[in-house]
Amino acid sequence: MMFPGLWTFFWYMLVITFWAMIIWMFIWVFIDIFRRSDISGWGKAGWVLLIFIIPFIGVLIYVIARPASV
Secondary structure, eight states, X not given: OOOOOHHHHHHHHHHHHHHHHHHHHHHHHHHHHHHOXXXXXXXXXXXXXXXXXXXXXXXXXXXXXXXXXX
């Protein structure tokens, strides 16, 4: 039975951490979109559609475009 090396273990941990951060980022953005009262229903639908069509760029655009305070 072969055991993976230490670098393989670190690589797997890095990949798992990366995916956990991505999942948390999407959850945070969706919570923020639906919690805001200054965005209309169509605006919320548009943001969600944008995030589903182009996920990473859509989230980046949302984080940059949203106002700092509500």
